[in-house]
Amino acid sequence: MDAIILQLLNGLDKGSAYALIALGLTLIFGTLGVVNFAHGAIFMIGAFCAVTLSKLFNLSHKSSEPSGTDFLGNPKYEDILYVKDWFGESFGAWMIDWSVPLAVIFAIPIMVGLGFLMERGLIKHFYKRPHADQILVTFGLAIVLQEIIKYFYGANPIPTTAPEAFRGSFDFGVLLGFDQNAIIYPYWRLVYFGFSALIIGAVFAFLQFTTFGMVVRAGMADRETVGLLGININRRFTIMFGIAAAVAGLAGVMYAPINSPNYHMGMDFLVLSFVVVVVGGMGSLPGAVLAGFLLGILESFASMNEVKNVLPGIDQIIIYLVAIIILLTRPRGLMGRRGVMEE
Template sequence: MDAIILQILNGLDKGSAYALIALGLTLIFGTLGVVNFAHGALFMIGAFVAVTLQRILSLSYEQIDPEKTDFLGNPLKVQVPYVDSWFGADVGAWLIDWSVPIAIVMAIPVMLLVGFIMERGLIKHFYKRPHADQILVTFGLAIVLQELVKYFFGANPIQTGAPDAFAGSMDFGSLLGFPPNSIMYPYWRLVYFLFAAIVIGGVFAFLQFTTFGMVVRAGMADRETVGLLGINIDKRFTLMFGLAAAVAGVAGVMYTPILAPNYHMGMDFLVLSFVVVVVGGMGSLPGAVAAGFLLGILQSFASMNEIKSLIPGIDQVIIYLVAIIILLTRPRGLMGRAGVMEE
């Protein structure tokens, strides 16, 4: 029993990342009808916003510390981050420690901007082109973004830690009455899951309870009629593209302590997120979220040793197998609307 709970927990954080990326992908597809292969790159850019902020906060200058001496007796030079000297040592250290959560504040405007530029500059011209062209041009864009990041940050993964407050693991088992240390779960993964839940809830609430969201949903159902009612639906859809980019971006920011960001993480997540979208149903938001968590959890179950010894290699292929089965038996996906992309 505890093993099963542990696997569900393990699947949650990966599932959260899949769900957040897939949510944006399916939002873009549902509104603009565009298949965006560069969405993984947006996730990666978010992660590198966190890296950049940490680097900016850690910028430091050399100062001679009169109280300390090195082993030769000379005064010691120490690196003092600028933030320390501006806000005092305590606040400075806190800022550096909490750079990843703080990066969210920076990531949202940056990602919105990136999203707008991408949509207005490139995607706009591809509404009417076939899906193959959309895939190809966004694939090219993904390569470009990835190489730019590689140029500035190098090819190696960059460790970016979570705040010290979340460094340890939580003894989840003892909460549920299992013996201590049976289910250990790192705090940050819990934070990530809660964060993902809040973001997903926020996006749904935004679409469900605001007038803007209502118009967007109406536009997804019947773009033409909404246009005939005198509403500039294109403008709203552009905003939704920005929103999807921001969701992918913050998902990337918060994922940095779990996976040290490298330039090809976007591509790695993209393939799986696409599978998630297809399993959930193209254009279905609840489908993307449900399928994200479902596949994340399935994947962590498949990597249990008991199951691996039963069917060797299943952990490597389970997601793709599920996708193949779903596509062949129910092409519209788990929660897709009938008739949407069902050929």
């Protein structure tokens, strides 16, 4: 029982990353009808926003006065961090500690800007081209983006730490009445799950309860009619592209402490996220979220030893297997709308 709960929890954080990326992909597909293979790269750039901010905070200069002498008798200078200089000792230390959550604020404008740039600069010209062309050009863009990151940050993963307060693990089992240390779950993953739930909720609320969201939903259902009513739907869709980029980027920022960012992490997630989107149903937002969590949890259940003993290797292929079965039995995915990309 405790093992099952543990796997359920383990599935949640992976599932939240899948769900967030798939949500962004679906937003782009549902609004603009573009299959965006560069979405994984956006996720990766988000993670590198966190890396950049923590590097920026750790910039230092040599102190002007020697603080003492080293063992050879040369004057020794201390490294003084700029943030501590500017914001004071304790607040500076707090900023360094909290660089990942702070990177969320830092990342939003960057990701939205990047999204606008991509949509206006490149993807705009591909609305009328076939899906294969869209896949290919965004695939090229993904290669370019990840090579740029590799050029500046190198090919090795860069460890990024969560704030001190969230670094430990949480003994979940005690809460539910199990033995101590039966279910240990890192705090940060809990934070990640909460964060993604918050973002998913915010996106849905934005689409459901604001006038802007209402127009966007109308545009998703019938773009032409909304355009005929005199609404500049393209401008709104561009904004939605920015929002989708921000969602994927924030997923990346918060994922940095879970898995050290490297330049090809986006590609690794992209393949899975596409599977998630297709399983959920192209263009269906709730479907993307549902399929994301479902596949994340299934994956972690499949990696239990009990399951692996019965079906060796199942943990490696479960997601693809589920995807194949669902695609063949439910042509529109779990929650796809009728008539959207059925063939």
